[in-house]
Amino acid sequence: MGAQQVREGFEALYGAAPDGVWAAPGRVNLIGEYTDFNEGFVMPLALPHTAVAAVSRRADGVLRLHSADIEGPVVELHVDELAPLGDTGWAAYPAGVVWALRSAGHVVTGADVHLASTVPTGAGLSSSAALEVVTALALSDLFGLGLTPQEVARFAQRxxxxxxxxxxxxxxxxxxxxxxxxxxxxxxxxxxxxxQVPFDLPAHGLQLLVVDSRVKHALGDGEYAERRTGCEEGARVLGVPFLRDVPYEDLDASLARLSDERVRRYVRHVVSDDHRVERVIGLLDAGDVRAIGPVLTEGHASLRDDLRISCPELDLVVATANEAGALGARMTGGGFGGSAVVLVEAADADTVTKAVEEAFAAAGFTAPRVFPAVPSAGARRLEG
Structure with a gap:
């Protein structure tokens, strides 16, 4: 949904024009999974799909939130009464940003917000982060907070x-x-x-496909937190602040010190995936873009076998795409469903897509959604 439609939706809801319209994209992660909370390395790119927010500031402490994508009335809250872990559904994401800003001492006195998003939900493409970031950027602009992109990200994460x-x-x-x-x-x-690493796939005759398995993931169900706890346990036993501090060349010796098989698997994945990020960076810097394909596939095996966050649909995407001529593929995001990325010769994109669609049909799975990942711009103000 474009800026004009969201602006018009805001006017219909609230009876006045918004102070401005902002957008923030979803993302797909090329390589580096479950490494971020281990203070490691990641390589995401923004998608063309965005959350768009029309927003006006208020001075009376009222926060009104509405989504064009979810059935239901305007959610009305009061900024003084926002509390963590309340049951506010989707509205918790923008409301949480207001809470985080105010908790840090920023003056945010209320807002009217109307949101619409083209980022697929539950697909591992960060639809929630897009909602948080677009809200944080809008409030930063409207209340003169002057937040940098890094600060916007930190408040959204909080x-x-x-x-x-x-x-x-x-x-x-x-x-x-x-x-x-x-x-x-x-x-x-x-x-x-x-x-910012140049990633001009068309110049190399390549394309990166996103395959949304249509299996919805829900990271709030404890599986993500369990793996985070396991990583923290591994770091504690190894005597390092975070797994990022375990050198790849010392990985075998470090694994030998871990008696818990589950923790050992998690540590092996994180340390090796950090190393895969470094390998991909080196290949991109050298202009050898095709060579990152096998690194992606290697990463999927680690996510499947060590971290154990894949699912039959994602495994089928990777196996089928590679058999059909892809250069490499892996699941991406938090796992337990969601999406995979597939690196293909541009000339082979339709063939690989068809093979994956036919494999899903033969397996009785819901038809996947396939689209190209076009590296796009981050959060920005569109109007006002």
Missing amino acids: AENDFVGVPCGIMDQTASASCTEGHVLHLDCRDQSVR
Whole structure:
């Protein structure tokens, strides 16, 4: 949904024009999964799909929230009464941003918000981060907070961690806030330093496909938190602050010190995936884009076998795509459903897509949604 439609929806709801319209994208992660909360490295890119918010500031402490995508009336809250882990459904994401900003001492005296999003929900493409980031950027502009993209990301993450209750790392929010068109973002999750890495696939005759398995994931169900706890346990036993501090060349020796088989698997995945990010960076810098394909497939095996967050549909995407001529593929995002990324020769995109669709039909799975991942711009003001 475009800015004009969201503006018109706002006017119909609230009886006046908004102060402005903002957008923040979803993201897909090329490589580096479950590494962010281990203070490691990730490589996301922003998608063309965005959450768009029309927003006006208020001075009376009232926060009114409405989504064009979800049936229901305007959710009316009061900024003084916002409390973590309340049952406010989808509205917890934008409300959590208001709470996070006010908790840090920023003056936010209320707002009217109307949202619409084209980011698929439950597909592992960070629809929640897009809602958080677009809200944070709009409030920063309207209340003169002057937040940097990194600060926008931190407040959005705090909303999801402490208000909604999902212990995610900083990747999703940073990607939504900071990505640039035509680039993949190399993010160091320890210090939030970023590097925009050129990712011009058409120039190499390539395409990156996103395959939404249509299996909805729900990271609030404890599986994500369980793996985070296991990673923290591994770091504690190994005597390091975070798994990022375990050198890849010492991985075998480190694994030998872990008696818990589950923790050992998690540590092996995180340390090796950090190393895969470094390998991909090196290949992109060298202009050898095709060579990242096998690294993606290797990453999927680690997510499937060590972290154990894949599902039959995602495994079928990866196996079928590779058999049909893809250069490489892996599941992406938090897992337990969601999406996969597939690197293909542009000339083979239709063939690979058809093979995956036919494999899903033969297996009796819901038809997947397949679309190209076009590296797009991060959060920005559209109007006003």
